[in-house]
Amino acid sequence: MIRRLLARPTGCFAVVVLTLLVVLAAVSLVWTPQDPFRADPFQQWAAPSPAHWFGTDAAGRDIASYLLAGTRTTVLVAVGSGIVASVVGIVLTAIGSLTTRWVREGTAVLLDILVAFPTLLTAMLLTAVFGGSLGVVVVSVGLSFGVTIARVARGEIRRIARSDYVVAARASGVGPLGVLTRHLVPNAAPLFTVQLSLAMATAVLAEAGLSYLGYGAGSDTASWGNLLADLQTYIGVHPWSATWPGAAIALVVAALSLLGDAVRDATDPRLTTGDRAATGSPTATGTPASDDPPPGEPTDDDPATGAPGADRRAPDGTTTTPGVTA
């Protein structure tokens, strides 16, 4: 699977950028070119030079060192949100599929409702209660995507459970556990990975947005969002200085969302042959009839076609999430 991932230019780009991010975060633990917080009043707004690769900011801090130190925050927020989203998603999926009928139906309706709540508003609500912190960013993105994962997984699990190969497996005597481990988990895994990488991309954007609003990382923490917020104050004088943190955030976010696309392309057996762009929707050739609406219709419960559904995944893997615009 890794080889198939790397065979695609987008997958290769994503893996390289994210590996670099993690390596830089590890390096920043032991070394940065200069102290990221040391303000040098004689070096304000220095142009890029061998001493200051990306120049300095209004306080005379070395932007390159600060960016490097900020990678830790970015990795922390992304990974943390991913973990929270996974836990919430798996618990909600379990409740939504293993309990009694009434609980299942109730969970389904609740998920339909919760999925519409924008991430940023959840974050503002939690900030009003607990004050702004990276923890609030992680929890609000994690909760939002946990709900989305459970919402998307519901349709996918129903689809897989009704598919011919599961029916065949059952008929030939495979038990529920066997179906779960041999068929359900491997088939639902790509979808899960896609949502997870989107959750992480959203987390990086949300950190930037909330830090900008003053509710993200504290001022004693080096974060890309904080740097962007600091530089914004001087937009009239040094409009282009924000390029560094802005581009760094955009690069990581793009890598994370491309990783999702690439993982899905590399693992979806329906896509292993042929030009996906030419066939259009990945499921154009083989969408199994979903729940109640007419066959072939994009429906809420069919995450693969995904046009109007709550998961809002376009056939090319774009997912929009309410409030990602943080």
Add this chain to the structure above:
Amino acid sequence: MTRFLVGRLLLLVVGLLVASIIVFATLRVLPGDVAQIVAGTQSTPAQVEQLRQQLGLDRPVVVQYLDWIGGVLRGDLGRSLVTNGAVGPEIAQKLAVTLPLAGMSLVAALVLGVPLGVLAAVLRRRAGGAVIGFVAQAVAAVPVVWAGMLLIALFAVTLHWLPTQGFPLDGWEEPGRAFSSLVLPALTIGAVEGAVILRFTRSATLTVLDADHVRTAAAIGLTRTRALLRHGLPSVALTVLAVLGVQIAGLLVGAVVVEQLFSLPGVGRMLVTDVGRRDVTKVQSELLVLTSLVLVVGFAVDVVHRALDPRQREVGE
């Protein structure tokens, strides 16, 4: 259709109810007493107790909730804990900035996203299509704050075409000035959301390009462009409409950050300020208004989509 409408309306009502309960319940677990926060650190316990009774915070939580939601249903959104000003009129005044901003952003997103998305699909095997796709991917990854800063740097600081920040103090008295101060903010949100719409449009158009009816239309003598325009675009439009519900929610929420960046007196900026002040009664009403807008827009989009899409009609309709 009637059955769908009733079911969807029910989901909307339950959604609004759940939203109000979540917002209220979360704000009531506030660490630290609301009365204590309002009274300040210099207050005596007796003063805090008096304030608690005055604000009705000594009553059971359920009674407080019903009191709040009853007021909301009568159009009374409560009073600020900090300034004691009525919340409802203030939100209404701020919506006069936020709603036009969201509307203009939507127009910008559609104008940018839809034609370019169709173009990217038509040019799928040429360099142009790849370039558009690449740019859309990049723009969708840009944090809104930075996008706004770049636009300010280009159009306000360098070219001096538009105001950098702010909104006329007299509101819409001079429509021209008010409008021009919303252009850059709307372009900021519109560019980021437009990139997402572009990608949806592109994939919807790709599917349609290979659809049998479009191929047939081309086969019986229409040019490929006319076949696409006449027979393909209606279904692309429906796909775009379907994702619009979430996109409009994104526009409204994007306004929170953009209003701050451009110093616009909108609901988003009001929310950010009140969260900072821990003005609980204002925050709960602001969040309720914003989530209600999101839920109602989602409802409206779903209903319109259902009404327009012939494939979703029930038999005999």
